Amino acid sequence: MNEAAxxxxxxxxxxxxxxxxxxxxxxxVVGHVRAVDGVDFTVKEGETLGLVGESxxxxxxxxxxxxxxxxxxxxxxxxxTRDGRTVDLARLPPGELRxxxxxxxxxxxxxxxxxxxxxxxxxxxxxxxxxNGVTSRTERTERVAELLRLVGLRPEFMHRFPHAFSGxxxxxxxxxxxxxxxxxxxxxxxxxxxLDVSVQAQxxxxxLELQARLKLTFLFVAHDLSVVRHISxxxxxxxxxxxxxxxxxxxxxxxxxxxxxxxxxxAVPVADPRVRGQDGILGGEVPSPAAPPSGCYFHPRCRFAxxxxxxxxxxxxxxxxxxxxxxxxAGDLTL
Amino acid sequence: MTPPTPMATEPLLQVRDLRVSxxxDDGLVRAVDGTSFDVMxGQVLGVVGESxxxxxxxxxxILQLVDRPGxxxxxxxxxxRDGEMVDIARLPPRGAVMRDIRGGEIALIxxxxxxxxxxxxxxxxxxxxxxxxxxxxxxxxxxGRRDARDITVGLFRDVGISMPxxxxxxxxxxLSGGLRQRAMIAMALSCKPRLLIADEPTTAIDxxxxxxxxxxxxxxxxxxxxAIIFITHDLGVIAQMAxxxxxxxxxxxxxxxxxxxxxxAPKHPYTRALLRSIPGLSGQTRVAxxxxxxxxxHPFNRPAGCPFHPRCPDAMERCAAxxxxxxxxxxxxxASCFLHHDEAELP
Ligand SMILES: Nc1ncnc2c1ncn2[C@@H]1O[C@H](COP(=O)(O)OP(=O)(O)OP(=O)(O)O)[C@@H](O)[C@H]1O
Ligand SMILES: Nc1ncnc2c1ncn2[C@@H]1O[C@H](COP(=O)(O)OP(=O)(O)OP(=O)(O)O)[C@@H](O)[C@H]1O
Ligand code: SF4
Ligand SMILES: [Mg+2]
Ligand SMILES: [Mg+2]
Numbered sequence: 001m002n003e004a005a006x007x008x009x010x011x012x013x014x015x016x017x018x019x020x021x022x023x024x025x026x027x028x029v030v031g032h033v034r035a036v037d038g039v040d041f042t043v044k045e046g047e048t049l050g051l052v053g054e055s056x057x058x059x060x061x062x063x064x065x066x067x068x069x070x071x072x073x074x075x076x077x078x079x080x081t082r083d084g085r086t087v088d089l090a091r092l093p094p095g096e097l098r099x100x101x102x103x104x105x106x107x108x109x110x111x112x113x114x115x116x117x118x119x120x121x122x123x124x125x126x127x128x129x130x131x132n133g134v135t136s137r138t139e140r141t142e143r144v145a146e147l148l149r150l151v152g153l154r155p156e157f158m159h160r161f162p163h164a165f166s167g168x169x170x171x172x173x174x175x176x177x178x179x180x181x182x183x184x185x186x187x188x189x190x191x192x193x194x195l196d197v198s199v200q201a202q203x204x205x206x207x208l209e210l211q212a213r214l215k216l217t218f219l220f221v222a223h224d225l226s227v228v229r230h231i232s233x234x235x236x237x238x239x240x241x242x243x244x245x246x247x248x249x250x251x252x253x254x255x256x257x258x259x260x261x262x263x264x265x266x267a268v269p270v271a272d273p274r275v276r277g278q279d280g281i282l283g284g285e286v287p288s289p290a291a292p293p294s295g296c297y298f299h300p301r302c303r304f305a306x307x308x309x310x311x312x313x314x315x316x317x318x319x320x321x322x323x324x325x326x327x328x329x330a331g332d333l334t335l
Numbered sequence: 336m337t338p339p340t341p342m343a344t345e346p347l348l349q350v351r352d353l354r355v356s357x358x359x360d361d362g363l364v365r366a367v368d369g370t371s372f373d374v375m376x377g378q379v380l381g382v383v384g385e386s387x388x389x390x391x392x393x394x395x396x397i398l399q400l401v402d403r404p405g406x407x408x409x410x411x412x413x414x415x416r417d418g419e420m421v422d423i424a425r426l427p428p429r430g431a432v433m434r435d436i437r438g439g440e441i442a443l444i445x446x447x448x449x450x451x452x453x454x455x456x457x458x459x460x461x462x463x464x465x466x467x468x469x470x471x472x473x474x475x476x477x478x479g480r481r482d483a484r485d486i487t488v489g490l491f492r493d494v495g496i497s498m499p500x501x502x503x504x505x506x507x508x509x510l511s512g513g514l515r516q517r518a519m520i521a522m523a524l525s526c527k528p529r530l531l532i533a534d535e536p537t538t539a540i541d542x543x544x545x546x547x548x549x550x551x552x553x554x555x556x557x558x559x560x561x562a563i564i565f566i567t568h569d570l571g572v573i574a575q576m577a578x579x580x581x582x583x584x585x586x587x588x589x590x591x592x593x594x595x596x597x598x599x600a601p602k603h604p605y606t607r608a609l610l611r612s613i614p615g616l617s618g619q620t621r622v623a624x625x626x627x628x629x630x631x632x633h634p635f636n637r638p639a640g641c642p643f644h645p646r647c648p649d650a651m652e653r654c655a656a657x658x659x660x661x662x663x664x665x666x667x668x669x670a671s672c673f674l675h676h677d678e679a680e681l682p
Contacts, residue, residue, distance in 0.1 A: 196386050273595050273598050
């Protein structure tokens with residue numbers, strides 16, 4: 001990455017999204033699901049930030065806030081536009097948001113659900129172009145052909161419907177669609193989770209190749225630690241709506257600084273029968289984001305927890321250059 | 336057929352050249368196309384393969400539960416019962432013997448966890464019913480509802496469900512994913528099966544919960560000495576759980592052998608390619624992963640010859656013409672590949 005590229009493209013500060021829980025005939029609000037509960041991170045231009053965590057920790061909600069598919073409850077989402085301005089996506093009125101939609105695109109988990117089954121590839125992939133004012137059909141056809149070639153599909157396929165394609169091919173179609181408007185930032189929410197290992201490898205390679213070729217910036221959301229490790233420059237680990245650790249990939253795996261990250265790594269089944277580990281299986285369950293525990297959200301499951309952890313919520317602190325941890329004892333623990 | 340893996344003990348289950356096909360309006364799907372393997376008593380057999388390769392259909396065939404229009408078209412499923420081998424493929428699916436085997440001697444943890452329990456009865460009631468249905472497996476004495484409930488509470492405790500007395504009265508939809516999975520394991524164990532078939536039991540749950548469930552299955556396997564067929568597409572899970580591994584592709588066994596040989600000395604090009612294509616927790620990041628070229632063929636268009644030949648980096652002329660048999664290629668391993676032997680299936 002060169003000097004200019006190291007600038008942040010996206011800076012998320014204190015992001016919160018609470019969903020009201022309502023009850024009874026009058027839909028009285030009785031509480032809130034704290035789906036995203038104070039998240040801070042930056043994504044530098046040209047890099048891949050991996051966002052990893054278990055089901056329900058708030059990954060999708062955070063992504064949807066960044067795309068303004070939903071309105072955040074609180075916080076700033078600072079984005080540097082193509083023409084060099086910095087805007088707060090969290091507060092931008094719809095009229096000013098619209099021209100930015102082309103710059104920020106999303107790839108979805110479900111290659112089956114994210115395409116319209118009644119539209120040909122030409123219309124599925126070309127739709128974002130139409131929305132962004134490319135009204136000439138010839139122009140769209142040319143661009144779609146180019147996009148299909150880019151993701152390794154034959155342009156002749158453009159008159160077929162999605163059902164004629166395999167899971168891996170549909171995910172390629174979804175990627176082509178996301179790239180149609182020449183985006184700068186691509187938010188990929190579990191783009192390979194539904195795919196078989198051999199197809200997963202093909203799609204990961206494609207994403208890496210496209211990133212290098214088109215200078216894309218990725219926010220890559222997934223629950224699979226090995227996949228996130230493979231694709232990311234830096235990784236943010238989420239637990240119950242908060243980041244618990246954020247570090248460059250090698251630093252995170254070389255020396256995790258939060259007990260949850262370490263437990264998550266130990267839980268990944270290693271594809272080698274000679275490395276059979278049983279020790280340190282994390283007990284208990286993920287708490288509900290509607291009623292998170294006191295103090296450190298991880299304390300009920302943490303084998304290092306002290307009285308202080310039950311009473312006082314730790315802040316996300318920088319414990320080594322570029323390495324952040326939300327643990328009172330991040331500096332002292334051997335994980 | 337050559338008997339796979341010569342071993343001192345007698346196999347509990349022998350699947351031989353099993354074929355299952357679905358006659359659909361627009362074509363014939365040969366979902367299982369000549370599969371053979373053995374399960375030894377007390378063994379954890381891992382079956383691995385990508386989506387659609389016939390893992391679930393094979394297991395449903397073993398229980399005579401293949402959905403229509405699917406049909407077992409040939410092959411044998413020999414199961415040891417009271418010291419004799421019975422061929423499940425020849426038993427009437429709804430007959431008394433099959434009903435006794437299904438759920439009594441062979442239990443299935445199905446792939447869809449929600450579908451396994453009825454939402455209108457508590458999980459406890461459902462397990463009690465299952466115990467009463469196969470009550471002779473708990474001894475000579477006739478069991479009453481009370482006894483069955485006590486057994487259920489004990490099973491819940493065994494699978495690590497806290498507050499078991501209360502939890503048996505819960506409905507499945509009131510339980511978290513991890514607890515539901517544990518309840519399902521309790522249900523499967525409720526008839527003291529000799530063979531437990533676990534069809535992707537951890538695919539839908541989180542990695543820390545998965546680690547708990549895998550640990551639990553390992554513990555229970557040692558305690559009850561039940562043989563387990565463990566199905567997954569996750570090579571990591573296979574490496575952690577199985578003692579012996581069967582690798583499937585397009586309804587056929589490509590390779591089988593002890594887990595260490597499969598991971599450290601794979602013989603079949605498909606096994607080798609599959610192992611190379613997974614990102615791990617070590618090794619270089621942000622570089623291209625080795626991939627298997629091409630895509631899985633559509634089920635209606637099975638390639639002739641070796642099913643893997645269109646994607647195989649080592650394919651030879653012969654591979655497109657004849658189907659290699661599954662034969663021993665080392666003292667421990669069997670593979671169906673012409674790189675390792677010359678014998679083809681009869682046309
Ligand atoms: N529209 C909504 N209304 C109420 N609660 C919601 C809504 N969307 C998400 N939640 C809750 O917010 C929390 C975070 O959900 P989210 O989908 O962001 O998690 P995730 O990390 O993407 O999980 P997964 O890995 O399962 O996709 C969960 O507890 C979820 O139930
Ligand atoms: N009820 C059915 N009707 C028609 N075809 C079927 C049916 N059930 C399975 N098949 C076909 O049989 C083949 C094998 O399916 P099976 O479910 O055994 O795969 P699997 O290995 O279990 O895959 P997965 O990992 O996705 O569970 C597939 O091609 C599938 O489409
Ligand atoms: S703050 Fe305490 S409870 Fe939280 S992770 Fe650190 S040691 Fe564990
Ligand atoms: Mg999600
Ligand atoms: Mg299956």
